[in-house]
Amino acid sequence: MPANRNALIRYRAIDNCLTNRYRQWTLDALIEAVSETLYDYEGMDKGISRRTIQADLQMMRSDKLGYNAPIVVIDKKYYAYADPTYSITQIPLTGQDLGRMSEAVEVLKQFKGFSHFEQLSGVVQKLEAHIYSVTTNQRTIIDFDKNDNLKGLSFLDVLYQAIVQKKAVAITYQSFKAQQPNRFWFHVWWLKEFKNRWFAVGVRGNQSDVYHLALDRILAIETADEIEYRHNADMAPDAYYQHVIGVTVSRTLRPCRVLIQVTAEHAPYVETKPLHPSQQLVERGPEGIIIELSVQLNFELEREILSFGDGMTVLAPARLRERIRQKFRTGVARYEPDSGTKSSLEDDKQMEN
Structure with a gap:
């Protein structure tokens, strides 16, 4: 039986927490993080019970959804992944997933030729190539430029949601020149990719200068509901x-x-x-x-x-x-x-x- 939408949101929220190795996660901390995520995505202001999160952790540990997450408890208090490189976003696709993706690709292909969907052409080709490779157990026939070792890609969704929901974020960042990481408020306006490297573009705190933060230099991100989001009034990426x-x-x-x-x-x-x-x-x-x-x-x-x-x-x-x-x-x-x-x-x- 497939997991419902709220459950998937909870699993993803827990995964985002446990992949953040710069904080120790108690059960209460996980409950708080999941509750905030559900409020952000679904507008649910009802608190999540301890029993629900405990059941979610057990489900993620099991193979019912194919996660088999290596979740361990440290000092009988803190939850973490035994494998620091693990994430539920990295698990292979199931046959059912591939079937649904194939159907989605067929739908998207119907829109080829429409000007509004020109930017989707690359996405459709990537999906087609991946599905073909997995379902036929053959080598892919389209090889896109990529960097599998690029750090920080796990933050893309968090930053994207911060832009859509117009929320400030607290970013822990360490540039190549800095000896120690720095934590500051950041208002993300858009995401920029250049030469297979991603950047979060926006302004820091009350400053007016536009910054490009490389995702591979971001160490941690937290939502900052108490900080009022600074809107991008008139700056368009194409013109910038x-x-x-x-x-x-x-x-x-x-x-x-x-x-x-x-x-x-x-x-x-x-x-x-x-x-x-x-x-x-x-x-x-x-x-x-x-x-x-x-x-x-x-x-x-x-x-x-x-x-x-x-x-x-x-x-x-x-x-x-x-x-x-x-x-x-x-x-x-x-x-x-x-x-x-x-x-x-x-x-x-x-x-x-």
Whole structure:
């Protein structure tokens, strides 16, 4: 017998708690968290009984729903997953699940060609490919770019719900440069994906600057009902990223005219996959092409240019050309014999000896 909607919400809420290793979860704490989640999703303000949560924990431990969750009790008080990598969201799909997904895919395919559903095309193809692979026990026939080891993806749903329900969240965050994590109030306005990395975009506390928080640097998220949510009044993502590559946006810099020479070898790739929507062809010749971009000068633009190696040459502006030249000079210096870096060939010879 399939679990009802409220039960599934409770299981997911318990799972969100137990995957948060930065807090110890007593039965009372789980009851409180589940009650808050049910109120958020269903508007239920009636408290959840201890017996209900205890029964939910037993159901999650069992194989009735295919969870077999490794839930243990520590010091006769705290609930946790014995396997820190476990989550009910990671369990394989059942035959019944696959059947329902197949039906859903068939319904979604009916809408192909309608402009309102153009953005669903990739989702439908991913579902089709996964269902085909599992049901036929064969290799997938569509391989999408993904990073299975990317951290923080479990926070996507929490952040999404915070946006939909217009709720502030308390985020524990540690940037790459910080020695210790920092906890602060955050108002999420939208979610942004770039190069297989997800960002929560919004404002901190009462500040006005827009922040991009990488999900892989988030350690914990808690809802903050006592904090009034700061609405995004007039900032649309499409307009916000209009003049940049990536997520580094300056509200003071104007877009700059960037001229780049692309070798004949790399020209077809750049023409068929433009670096930015503003890309225009300026000149074509036997040695390649010259393209023009209208973008802000930021870290992602530099990284994109550097990724082409000797296939690109910045012609203008002069300050960007100089930055790229300096980076190439530094890179070349690391390969010089007196740089202190041993080549892989030297390492191989030492290993053979």
